[in-house]
Amino acid sequence: MNLKTTEIRRMAEDDVGQVVHMIHSTMREAWGNVYSPDLVKQFCFKYTPESMIERMREIDYWVAEVGDGSVVGVIGLKGNQLRTFFVELQYQGKGVGRKLYDMLEATASERGLEKLVLEGSPWGQPIYKAFGFKQVGSRVKRRSGVNYDDALMEKQLIERG
Numbered sequence: 001m002n003l004k005t006t007e008i009r010r011m012a013e014d015d016v017g018q019v020v021h022m023i024h025s026t027m028r029e030a031w032g033n034v035y036s037p038d039l040v041k042q043f044c045f046k047y048t049p050e051s052m053i054e055r056m057r058e059i060d061y062w063v064a065e066v067g068d069g070s071v072v073g074v075i076g077l078k079g080n081q082l083r084t085f086f087v088e089l090q091y092q093g094k095g096v097g098r099k100l101y102d103m104l105e106a107t108a109s110e111r112g113l114e115k116l117v118l119e120g121s122p123w124g125q126p127i128y129k130a131f132g133f134k135q136v137g138s139r140v141k142r143r144s145g146v147n148y149d150d151a152l153m154e155k156q157l158i159e160r161g
């Protein structure tokens with residue numbers, strides 16, 4: 001698998017079908033053993049081609065495209081929030097997420113944002129720590145009658161004071 005040619009570019013409406021498919025399969029594979037099947041289904045319902053097109057109005061998305069034209073990763077920036085960060089399982093751990101994140105942070109810096117914030121699952125924390133985020137709190141969420149914890153994390157881009 002040659003990832004040298006991985007291109008990070010803005011997501012287009014034509015990518016939405018592939019991106020939604022990739023998010024669903026990544027959620028099932030990454031979260032299937034942690035959350036109940038019902039909760040994973042609920043997470044998948046959040047991402048449909050229609051909802052992604054709607055989200056594109058207020059969220060800037062970038063995708064990672066590999067040599068054969070497949071889209072294997074996505075990341076989003078809404079204001080100063082990092083959103084919707086997924087890399088297809090077989091491409092994880094190879095630097096694709098880092099490339100997507102670096103594009104997002106460079107854009108945030110160009111826009112003069114002081115910090116980036118996110119709500120991440122507990123097992124996303126080590127990766128976000130590798131990107132320089134610190135946990136600043138946690139939030140209990142409820143979906144489909146099930147409670148689950150998300151970590152509130154942030155990364156200062158411009159030092160205060």
Ligand SMILES: CC(C)(COP(=O)(O)OP(=O)(O)OC[C@H]1O[C@@H](n2cnc3c(N)ncnc32)[C@H](O)[C@@H]1OP(=O)(O)O)[C@@H](O)C(=O)NCCC(=O)NCCS
Pocket residue numbers: 026030085086087088091092093094095096097098099119120121123124126127128130131
């Ligand atoms: C989170 C995710 C998008 C990261 O993408 P990726 O392509 O696997 O990430 P990379 O290989 O580029 O690694 C990024 C950094 O995280 C670090 N990292 C990766 N896995 C890690 C782990 N389990 N523990 C600690 N650090 C880790 C890497 O060392 C790398 O740091 P570096 O660039 O300083 O060397 C991907 O793993 C994923 O889709 N996971 C499932 C969905 C998910 O949980 N999304 C987050 C929502 S909370």
